[in-house]
Amino acid sequence: MTTDSARPSFPDPTAGGGTTDGDGNGSPPARSPAPPPPGVVLTLSGPGEAAALTRTLADRVGLSEVASSADLGGGPRGHAEPEVMVLEALGVAVIHGDPDQLGSLSVAARTGELGVMAAEPELVLHALGATTLPTSPPLDAYLRGFHDGVSALVAAVAAPTGALDGADQASGEVDDDELTWGLRAVGAHDPAAGAGVTVAVLDTGVATAHPDLCGRARATASFVPGESVEDANGHGTHCVGTVAGPASPTSGPRYGVAPEVELLVGKVLSDGGSGNEGWILAGIDWALRNGAHVVSLSLGADVATPRVTYEVVGQRALERGSLLVAAAGNNARRSHGRPGFVGTPANASTVLAVAAVDPRLAVADFSARSGHACGARVDVAAPGVAVRSAWPHPPGYLATNGTSMATPHVAGLAACWAQHGGHHGSELWRRLTCTASPLDVSAADVGAGLAVAPQAG
Amino acid sequence: MTAVTITVDDDHANAVAEVARAVGAAGAEVTAVLDTIGVVSATCDRALVEHLRRLPGVLAVEVEATDYRPR
Structure with a gap:
């Protein structure tokens, strides 16, 4: 199911807030009689x-x-x-x-x-x-x-299943037999991409028995009390797949940007799809201690004011040669005149914020726009609509939407650039943004443009 | 009790444990010492937050944001 990812603090009863009236997939309007206003x-x-x-x-x-x-x-x-x-x-x-x-x-x-x-x-x-x-x-x-x-x-x-981030099942018809549309758009063809580079995915964990991902992680850890790294939600598995799915998956087109990356998986969001800041920070600390060059954070809170902690942590990561990549957020409803805002931690100026584009390379309806606070900007964009990747439940794959799905594309691409030119930290940030393909969209929506892979030759 | 995130300043980046001990001595319960990123997680009475902000080595004390979600 889909759910509105925007989490306003309290409804303005005169504003009609809180209704998920568009899920980004062209769902037909509600039939009569009209539903009562939200409570x-x-x-x-x-x-x-x-x-x-x-x-x-x-x-x-x-x-x-x-x-x-x-x-x-x-x-x-x-x-x-x-x-x-x-x-x-x-x-x-x-x-x-x-x-x-x-x-x-x-x-x-x-x-x-x-x-x-x-x-x-x-x-x-x-x-x-x-x-x-x-x-x-x-x-x-x-x-x-x-x-x-x-x-x-x-x-x-109780026992949640499925993504909780505004995700939406899509047909997958935009993919071809060889590559997902996202990999084709960013030019991720190299089967050896990511070799020698360590990427940490901090999310809801991973389905360790998934045939494409079994034994894939070099190290795993859970920072969620009482839960193992096993992913009963699905969101984390999907993100892991986009970063590190195999060059030749069990079924369907290739969907992993960097198949040879050295993978760390930290569980910082519960199976219910939520997490505390302490878990997330502990996960980042663990990832850096374990040599992560790139940390993928497909998570956030709709807090518009940047937090000092992430500003400093992002800077310390850069100084260690690591790059934090975070989802800009899904709190926009552009079709309804609401552009949203980049939430925390992506709104720290030292954390690379990722927006989502669709197969036409138009900004996704839900993808948050740059805010006014220092650093609260979108830095780069990546495929985030109808993104096919691994899923814990049958049939083992799901196409879904979110800046969450765009973020691991960029994390994987960062690994490609780190492998290609030995770029790390701030230099890696610059390579990603300087080489991004400009889009015919406001920079407030997509930053430097579509992140792309280094090309051979 | 309030969960707080304490960011250690650059001058104490190699002395995070020392800052954590001071936080504990001030009356907070330290729940995590994150040496690599220079952060201490703790819980405390909200009234203690201002005091923690004045401890040597503390750059910032922020009440923990608790509603992180997949995006």
Whole structure:
């Protein structure tokens, strides 16, 4: 399924924020009747807090129509939506109301009156394809969205599968028999690319039994408490595949930019697809200690202000001859007039920020634009739409979207340049940007342009 | 308790453990000492943050951003 990767702090009830109304793949518009406006999702301190919350909502905000998770299921319901839906097992409540009520809710959440851990805009989620949804009895657009929303909440809490970054399954028709469209676009043909260069991929881990990646990593480590490096999410495996997938995969076209790279895999995002800064920093430290020339970070937080830590860490990495490459972010909805902004850690001036382009080399709808803060710019672009790579679950491959998918292309290309000319650190940064192929797009969107591989001769 | 990321200044880049000890002595619980990148992770009362910022060798103390996601 797809989910809006933008994570605004709290919905402006007058702005209609929080709706994933475009998933970048030309999904048809919602059928009538139109879904109700998005509400607010409250994360409670614990499952036992539901009763106290409903009392507070009734007293403070005037929301008194309460339903519980026991009411879910059993087929389509009417269009009358309860104001408060309590998902007791998850410790989550979904609130709908008029703008005044949501405004009061916003104030109560900010002042701590509700005693909740988080108040976030409700996301309307879309399935990847019709086959992932029940077809009988027919469900209207809103119930499909509700179904997916609940599924996503359950997935986030329990045993998530699938990418959670705005990813979207694509047909793969843009690829040919030999190479993915992305590898062809960046000129990654060399089967020995990356030899002698170490790249670390810090993400959700890797599917160690995947036939294309089995035994591939020189070292692995998990920085997520209680989880091994095994990737139950898929995102990390996809990124690893784009960096280091084999020259001759088990099935389909080649999708790895640098098949001979020396690979490190660090798990810094949980199987649920989230991570704490401490895990990420520990992963970067580990990667540098293990000799990584390039660190691929297909992750981020929608924090517009650059953080001192990444500014300094990026600089220290460069001084050691290493390059941090990070995803610019997927918080744009350009088709809706929202260009987004580069989030952390990509917005550090010492971290190379990567935007996503589609097979037409147009900037992807979701790809974040440069911000105004110092360093908060896009530095380079790479293929990030309909990107085929390895996946832990059958059939073993997935084509998906995201600046996450563009980032490992650049990490792999960085390895190619390091191998080709012995470039490292700041010099490697310069080689990537100076050799990038200019695009007929604003530099605020794609930086220097499309990163490309060194060509023979 | 608040999770914080403490960036060690360049003058103490080779003395990260020493800075970490000072952070601990100030009342924070050090959760990771990252020598290679010059960072100390810790948890502490939010009221202690300003004090930590004044310790020798500390360049910055930032409240940890916790909601990193795949992109």
